[in-house]
Amino acid sequence: MNKRNQIPLPASYDRIIVEAETLLPSFAPIARETPYELLGILYSEALFLLGCLRTVPQVTRLLESGTARGQSTVLFARALPHMHIETIEYDTSSPNVAIADIRLKPYQNVTRVFGDSRAELPRRIGPDAAVIIDGPKMFLAIRLALKLLATGQVAGVFIHDMLVGTPEREFLNRFFDEARFSDYRPYAERTHKLDAPAASVLYPHMQMGGFSGDYGYGFALAWLPYVPGRSYQLLHAFSFIYDALAKPKAITARVWRKLLAP
Numbered sequence: 001m002n003k004r005n006q007i008p009l010p011a012s013y014d015r016i017i018v019e020a021e022t023l024l025p026s027f028a029p030i031a032r033e034t035p036y037e038l039l040g041i042l043y044s045e046a047l048f049l050l051g052c053l054r055t056v057p058q059v060t061r062l063l064e065s066g067t068a069r070g071q072s073t074v075l076f077a078r079a080l081p082h083m084h085i086e087t088i089e090y091d092t093s094s095p096n097v098a099i100a101d102i103r104l105k106p107y108q109n110v111t112r113v114f115g116d117s118r119a120e121l122p123r124r125i126g127p128d129a130a131v132i133i134d135g136p137k138m139f140l141a142i143r144l145a146l147k148l149l150a151t152g153q154v155a156g157v158f159i160h161d162m163l164v165g166t167p168e169r170e171f172l173n174r175f176f177d178e179a180r181f182s183d184y185r186p187y188a189e190r191t192h193k194l195d196a197p198a199a200s201v202l203y204p205h206m207q208m209g210g211f212s213g214d215y216g217y218g219f220a221l222a223w224l225p226y227v228p229g230r231s232y233q234l235l236h237a238f239s240f241i242y243d244a245l246a247k248p249k250a251i252t253a254r255v256w257r258k259l260l261a262p
Helices: 013-033 043-053 071-079 096-104 138-150 167-175 185-201 232-260
Strands: 061-065 084-089 110-114 129-133 156-159 222-225
Touching: 013 043, 013 071, 013 185, 043 071, 043 156, 043 185, 043 222, 061 071, 071 084, 071 096, 084 096, 096 110, 129 138, 138 156, 138 167, 138 232, 167 222, 167 232
Parallel strands: 061 084, 061 129, 084 110, 129 156
Antiparallel strands: 156 222
16 A cells, blocks of 8 residues: 555545534534624534544644634533633733633633734644634634644644635635535535524525525634645645735625625
8 A cells, every 4th residue: 555545534524414413412402502602603613623523533632713702612612521622812902801701711621821823823732632713814824724734733723714705715625625614515404503593693695595506604614634745834835825816806805795795
């Protein structure tokens, strides 16, 4: 068997869906009992992360970049009581800090960290860790993910807000066959009812029935499992060029979306 054939294949959508459905009976009560907070990920997106983690059993730690009001942190703390979670917040002056403090106080498996994730994450990762990036955003998030993956010392990285039609999503679609997304229609069809408390924050084109094709539900959480042999450093460098070329088009698209929003 050659070296290429020894590289483990990333989990398929079918496998992730099976794992998520296995977890659904235990996760649904957690979702119901956790009020939705603005700036947080959707409940179905949190379940997607949990399903993906079931395919990488070596993970015993979850590192989160961007605490905000602690929405995702609470969900993960409750759903992963035996996993240590470190959540990093950059803006110590944000009013969200006090809200997150109150919400996270009961959970002994959560450690709060204040600082720049670009400095904090590289010294905290390891083969037993997965990372979720919910700040910084857009290509800054992608470049942070690639920097971490390039070390070979992380099981994989999740990136939030990788929306269909954005340059960031196009970049991932073009160069990462192993990427998996929470807005995949067959997955969303099975789990979107979890998001009923957050339905008012979703634009029509983000809701079930509001998009065409296989992708487009919600805010889109991307999963990039670590793949040995990938040219992460080269992709990191190329992301600057891709971002610069796509930025004018992206700015125009975002302006139009805001003007046409209800």
